[in-house]
Amino acid sequence: MSKRLRSSEVCADCSVPDPSWASVNRGTFICDECCSVHRSLGRHISQVRHLKHTPWPPTLLQMVETLYNNGANSIWEHSLLDPASATSGRRKANPQDKVHPNKAEFIRAKYQMLAFVHRLPCRDDDSVTAKDLSKQLHSSVRTGNLETCLRLLSLGAQANFFHPEKGNTPLHVASKAGQILQAELLAVYGADPGTQDSSGKTPVDYARQGGHHELAERLVEIQYELTDRLAFYLCGRRPDHKNGQHFIIPQMADSSLDLSELAKAAKKKLQSLNNHLFEELAMDVYDEVDRRETDAVWLATQNHSTLVTETTVVPFLPVNPEYSSTRNQGRQKLARFNAHEFATLVIDILSDAKRRQQGSPLSSSKDNVELILKTINNQHSIESQDNDQPDYDSVASDEDPDLEATASKAHRQKVRWHTERETVSLAEMLSPAEPPAW
Template identity: 85%
Template sequence: MSKRVRSREVCADCSAPEPRWASVNRGVLICDECCSIHRGLGRHSSQVRHLTHSPWPHSQLQMVQTLYGNGANSIWEHSLLDPSSSVSGKRKANPQDRVHPNKTEFIKAKYQMLAYVHRMPCREDDSVTAKDLSKQLHSSVRTGNLETCLRLLSLGAQANFFHPEKGNTPLHIAAKAGQILQAELLAVYGADPGALDSSGKTPIDYARQAGHQELAERLVEIQYELTDRLTFYLCGRRPDHRNGQHFIIPQMADSSLDLSEFAKAAKKKLQSLSNHQFEELAMDVYDEVDRRETDAVWLATQNHSTLVTDTTVVPFLPVNPEYSSTRNQGRQKLARFSAHEFATLVIDILTDAKRRQWGNSCESPKDNVELILQGIDGHHNSEGQDNDQPDYDSVASDEDPVQEATCGDSCNDGRTKSSESSDLSDGPITVQEFMEVKSALTASEAKIQQLLKVNCHLSEELRLMQSKLNSLQTENTTLRWQTPSGQQHPQGLFGRQQPRGGRARSMYETGSTPRQYPHRVDTARHDDGVILQPFPTNGCSLEGQSTVLENDYDTTPNHSELEESGSPLAASEAAHQGEEGEEDATLPCTEDVICKTEQITKNIQELLRAAQETKHESFLPCSEKICMAVTEMAALFPKRPSSETVRGSLCLLTSSASRLHGECQKAAEHNLSPSDIQLVTQQVIQCAYDIAKAAKQLVTVTTKENNN
């Protein structure tokens, strides 16, 4: 696409010049800010790709450009083009509008609720209307009028509609007519290239018989799109479908020795799933691959010096209202898999997909094995997500036990390492491949020894920290009861006595599930709606760390701890701890709380960018900004709130800020080893997550109470 043409393009949602992203299923081009909102909608609403940094099939990109050039956006903004819409107060977003709430509300209304789409006249039987629309689609795909077909699809026409009189589907007609762009559009909306007509022929057969060889080859690629995308994610290659190679099964270089009973049992569970359940799991993993790849493109194309809270990465798959809450929960937990764990799950799915297509015997001379040296390519390591214990309770549910088996056990299956590598080998191994495997194993062994040394060092550090924590708990208990005569026992931060000792937290409280492997902190943690940017670490295992962190969630620092920390919050927290008086039920204005929350989140993102760029000298200034913002937010609330939820959230907010300041002070020391720096950085991330979580809780409670 020429620069001259690109210069005339504007964002379909806010009219900003030179949009760099596209929504494939909507046929529009969008700017960076609007793209951040589209990604939050989920792929079921909008499938986004970067115009230059994302891999595109040529015909699919041509399809999107044709739709955009022919005014596809008017389909989604039909009623806004009516002059009466300006009178009614309806208007389109503009580049100067704030991302939240202005652009967000407009884009959600436009694509999720279809508020501006032209509605068909109401009829008693909606199924008849859908059937009529599908018949119109069946007739329209033989022409090159893409926007007409997109309009029919937007109104409810079915891409896989089987015409009872014609005995075939719209994709059969498009293939016979050689309409490759229509075929791309139908495929985006779910058309099946393997669907059979009344004579048992597929659209691929139609295209070949009509002499449209390029279209036939593209339909074969679409048929294997899911497995091809998973393969390309791991090893950067796609199968050669023209020569009959339809699968490439990557293999982890360090997994051949894992023959544990747990791994074998997990593989059997995956293989025992019904085809329908397996397809659902595969589609969810496909969506997670798309999320991780798009995250990588997003981070690579953003100006990080001007990045604000409104344009951030998407931490896990958004909720799809058409799925059960159990399946949504399983989809979101895929983001918690480390790069190694997720790659293992992808390999198992590819292996079983091949087995299900070829039968139990997966022998095919055209198929081969791609070895992933050193575990995983470095590019995908940067995308590995292990968001340790995010909060998924908003979609938790006990319904749909079959789905739970699929997304619960199957997700656990992904934690297994790929075993029995002999089952994956389809041909002889060359000398070069053997030397590569030998070199990879040697390097892996050296890396394991190095990690074992680091792990021993960290274990000793954690033991000392646990000992110090126990000492502080004892000291705190003594200080609480050794008070001058005539005074009451010290109270908690906001008038409620807080136990120092941590209690065991269930998986439902922490959002955690039992882990089968040592986990790795590859990303900043997040809560629903509070988004923190990820950054890569060296992946050292930190066994035992989660216990220390979780037990510290509900603790309140005593006076001596606050004084030692040197935090700007120390004085205000000490003052609060000694407050006496009646409980106050009043809460601040919701807008004020949101404003302070945005300020806190922006400062946290600045801190996380510093962590991502390993600028540890910036930790302390960032923590001071965060502490100041937390102090201002806490000042909005009464000193003794009557709501226990508010008290707990304020306690978590201020104590986490104090802990953050203390950890950032440690990072400023010059005599820290790399392992110490990593541990401190992870503690900083934990504190930042707790602050963001508490701020969000305060916004939620304040909004709910003020609305009541």
């Protein structure tokens, strides 16, 4: 769903009128050109959604609109508001600037480097500063002032901070106060609706006890956001959480597509992962689903625009410097999975997530996520050896977050073709989809 944009709205990065996209975690609306740069930075920097062609939970869209209308962009451009910035040569991008390098450099400085965010005075102990900010966040979420909380989060406040004196988290406080938009913001920044307070109660319990039933239902949806998104990607349906259905496990419609021995071995390895490694793999697959779905929306909305070029296609997940080089390479390999392989992996993750949530015993194993990815991708090894251009960033590392920009034009075109082909293949291979029901 989407609310019709008002003509007064402009891109937060270059001031082009009528932006079509939102950066959810930044609380801003952005144009197509700037969105192409945001997408290349990765979800850990900017989580983009199309305002009209992406399904939105109503309160999540309301949260972003509220932040935008209340001037959240000034958080990310604080120092640019100082008249002295004009004399120093620093300026905001404008509509006439080229995407590369002008807009791209500005957007990276603004969101990746946080070059224009207000800085707190330096202190010897950064952990003390983060703790103080988190305590302020804990107090602020009981009000409706979203931009104050976003500012605290931008400075380093922790959304999952457990207050030692109060015995709960900011999400508990927001839930008790019925602040559903604050809950949306905290969840975007990683707050866990399943976290227990010192008495064993979750934010969902707080919301129900306070009579905030809409908020309680939304928190349950947020709690299952990862598996819901994976299920919706395959079959276009989400579980009926109100009636106690928390998982949908899609089935392949074409029974002739039998699992290979490699896929069976990978499934066995997946089931033997400890919970931490399984969660990492599930989050990586979630990010890949987001990349594929956003790519599909991007290609559909550009209508042969000049923006669909080798500089705007995102052929695989951008490097996240907080992850190891091994994990980054594994994440990028996900782009090489064809429709059947990727659907099989998603179904296996959904099945095992349900098994783990129900408390079935787990076997111990030292296998890691990379082994799973290597096993399923092993059948591609001969092809990749014969290909002059690598299918993923083979030297992705913590020290070089921009290597994805060096991928070849031929590879980008191939990935675009695969993306379009897989959209059709999934529709043919899986059960008929039902429309989303937010």
